Amino acid sequence: MIELILSTYSSIPREVKMVLAIPLCFAFVYVPMYSFWRIPGMKKVYCKIGWHSYPQGFTYTGFDGASAHSTCKWCLYKGMTDSQGNLF
Secondary structure: OHHHHHHHOOOOOHHHHHHHHHHHHHHHHHHHHHHHHHOOOHHHHHHHHOOOOOOOOEEEEEEOOOOEEEEEOOOOOEEEEOOOOOEO
16 A cells, blocks of 8 residues: 555655555554444454454453463454464
8 A cells, every 4th residue: 555655656755655554554544443443343343353342351250370461352262362462
């Protein structure tokens, strides 16, 4: 997507286009990820691809001495939470 934006306007310097391209990518990729989960059925899709209750977090269920365990609020999947806060 950034390359498409950078190749569109040849008269604008590459540095200026990079400064403009990063917020556009944020607007088209990151923002919809947070708004689409409100659409009915998208929670199932997010859980299926591994984004368990992504904007809301997980329910912490315990620590076994080596791993933190959590439960997805949407699909009730039980798994381990890594150091980045992802459920797997």
